[in-house]
Amino acid sequence: MRLRTFNYFFKEAFISLIRNRWMSLASIGAVASALIILGSFLLISVNFDHILKDVESQVEITAYLEDTVDSIGITRLNSQISSISGVKEVKFISKEAALEEFKQQVGKDLLEGIDNPLPNSFRIKVDNPQNVASVAGEIQNLKGVEEVKYGKGVVEKLFNIIYWIRLLGLVIMVVFAAVSIFIISNTIRLTVFARRREINIMKYIGATDWFVRWPFLIEGMVLGFIGSAIAIGILAGGYVYLYNIVKLNIPMISLIPMEEFYNYALGFLAIGMFIGAFGSSFSIRRFLHV
Amino acid sequence: MIEMFGVSKVYPGGLDALKDINLKISRGEFVFIVGPSGAGKSTFIKLLFREELPTRGQIFFNGKNITRMRNRDIPFLRRRIGIVFQDFRLLPEKTAYENVAFAMEVVEASSREIRRKVPQVLERVGLSHKADAKPSELSGGEQQRVALARALVNEPDVLVADEPTGNLDPDTSWEIMKLLSDINKRGTTVVVATHARELVNAMRKRVLQLDKGRLVRDEERGVYSNEA
Ligand SMILES: Nc1ncnc2c1ncn2[C@@H]1O[C@H](COP(=O)(O)OP(=O)(O)OP(=O)(O)O)[C@@H](O)[C@H]1O
Ligand SMILES: [Mg+2]
Numbered sequence: 330m331r332l333r334t335f336n337y338f339f340k341e342a343f344i345s346l347i348r349n350r351w352m353s354l355a356s357i358g359a360v361a362s363a364l365i366i367l368g369s370f371l372l373i374s375v376n377f378d379h380i381l382k383d384v385e386s387q388v389e390i391t392a393y394l395e396d397t398v399d400s401i402g403i404t405r406l407n408s409q410i411s412s413i414s415g416v417k418e419v420k421f422i423s424k425e426a427a428l429e430e431f432k433q434q435v436g437k438d439l440l441e442g443i444d445n446p447l448p449n450s451f452r453i454k455v456d457n458p459q460n461v462a463s464v465a466g467e468i469q470n471l472k473g474v475e476e477v478k479y480g481k482g483v484v485e486k487l488f489n490i491i492y493w494i495r496l497l498g499l500v501i502m503v504v505f506a507a508v509s510i511f512i513i514s515n516t517i518r519l520t521v522f523a524r525r526r527e528i529n530i531m532k533y534i535g536a537t538d539w540f541v542r543w544p545f546l547i548e549g550m551v552l553g554f555i556g557s558a559i560a561i562g563i564l565a566g567g568y569v570y571l572y573n574i575v576k577l578n579i580p581m582i583s584l585i586p587m588e589e590f591y592n593y594a595l596g597f598l599a600i601g602m603f604i605g606a607f608g609s610s611f612s613i614r615r616f617l618h619v
Numbered sequence: 620m621i622e623m624f625g626v627s628k629v630y631p632g633g634l635d636a637l638k639d640i641n642l643k644i645s646r647g648e649f650v651f652i653v654g655p656s657g658a659g660k661s662t663f664i665k666l667l668f669r670e671e672l673p674t675r676g677q678i679f680f681n682g683k684n685i686t687r688m689r690n691r692d693i694p695f696l697r698r699r700i701g702i703v704f705q706d707f708r709l710l711p712e713k714t715a716y717e718n719v720a721f722a723m724e725v726v727e728a729s730s731r732e733i734r735r736k737v738p739q740v741l742e743r744v745g746l747s748h749k750a751d752a753k754p755s756e757l758s759g760g761e762q763q764r765v766a767l768a769r770a771l772v773n774e775p776d777v778l779v780a781d782e783p784t785g786n787l788d789p790d791t792s793w794e795i796m797k798l799l800s801d802i803n804k805r806g807t808t809v810v811v812a813t814h815a816r817e818l819v820n821a822m823r824k825r826v827l828q829l830d831k832g833r834l835v836r837d838e839e840r841g842v843y844s845n846e847a
Binding site for chain 2: 333334337526527529530531532533534535536537538540
């Protein structure tokens with residue numbers, strides 16, 4: 330394609346953008362809204378994921394031992410548990426130590442005068458949160474282990490929440506994208522009607538179908554591009570603002586810094602342009618007859 | 620250059636616009652298509668540049684069967700045919716120069732070629748001095764000259780015109796016809812559908828007369844009508 334042809338396509342596309350400025354604005358707004366929603370859900374879920382990984386890594390397995398296990402058994406179990414793959418740290422808590430801890434937590438000696446009812450136990454940390462369930466299962470099978478407990482369910486539930494956040498974001502995004510495509514295709518339809526005389530003449534002169542189509546496709550893609558650029562700007566501004574608030578006020582939550590999201594920006598521009606091209610191809614097919 | 624074999628055209632739900640047309644137009648000819656309103660003149664023209672497909676029959680252009688042509692080859696057929704209409708069909712927001720240049724932009728000519736050829740062809744139709752005027756600032760005859768320049772600028776093999784003088788007064792019509800004749804003398808085949816009886820009679824070119832879709836007369840150096 331010649332450079333002048335390319336220039337011609339862009340010039341025509343921009344003339345139309347300005348001629349249909351209200352529809353153009355509506356199209357841009359629709360694309361921006363769709364991508365802001367997609368982006369918000371994305372930022373929330375990625376951060377949620379990140380925070381969850383933190384929480385998960387703190388999940389411990391507690392293995393309570395049968396009272397019959399003697400000190401030799403305890404040593405044996407300790408080495409057995411340590412040799413399970415994925416186990417990072419094993420700590421023995423004697424029933425006395427457990428009682429001390431309990432007293433401290435409750436604040437006073439509720440159990441005074443009674444025999445210490447708490448069992449000996451191991452506290453185990455794993456290297457990868459995803460291994461918690463399988464490691465717990467293996468420990469459960471060891472002889473002398475009475476019961477194994479860990480934050481069972483909690484982790485799965487949190488993962489579930491992320492899943493639903495993503496799904497919801499995706500569904501809303503799809504709806505908004507459909508609305509964007511609809512609005513853009515209407516904008517392009519206006520352009521097709523405004524230029525039908527010119528299109529007619531072009532066809533008599535011997536313009537190829539693609540020569541006729543390109544300005545409309547470009548118009549749609551420019552609408553999508555501007556819309557997504559606006560979305561990126563708003564998302565980035567909003568995120569930095571929130572990031573600083575959270576950092577100041579809730580220091581224990583660590584959000585992902587903005588820089589990590591730069592890659593997504595390109596993806597967003599691509600999605601925006603795709604929506605634009607898709608919307609305009611609707612009108613090209615229905616109204617251009619080339 | 621143009622050959623028709625048993626060409627008929629029936630519009631959906633309509634009468635036969637053309638019936639069993641057989642003819643040959645050779646390179647360099649000047650041909651008038653005449654006949655009363657509704658005779659099928661415009662349909663004939665439209666078949667030539669594949670605006671319409673014949674219902675039956677075959678049409679050859681430069682030895683190629685254009686009735687069998689794929690849609691995506693149509694633009695390249697049209698680049699070989701310059702087309703002029705009664706209503707000029709210029710772009711109102713472009714100047715005379717730009718309207719002509721547009722025809723070259725559409726076929727992706729280089730800027731250099733455009734700058735060289737547009738003034739040339741405007742000169743040829745006698746409009747160099749109005750190159751920067753918009754259609755609204757031009758008379759009907761001048762607008763038709765721009766349209767002619769646009770049709771010629773890509774050096775077509777044939778120029779087809781559907782009532783090119785239909786909107787013009789007699790004097791201006793004469794000038795346009797003389798221009799068409801000049802264009803023909805320089806080698807371009809010209810096919811003109813027209814109602815302009817005096818012009819046809821004066822010019823003495825080949826006349827194809829249509830009546831209710833039939834080719835009823837094909838005469839070298841003919842006149843508009845043999846009756847009356
Ligand atoms: N698109 C169409 N659909 C249906 N019928 C049509 C169509 N175009 C033309 N016709 C019919 O075909 C016949 C021939 O029309 P055509 O336009 O070729 O005539 P013409 O000789 O150019 O007439 P005029 O001198 O008035 O321009 C007419 O009866 C017309 O009504
Ligand atoms: Mg006609």
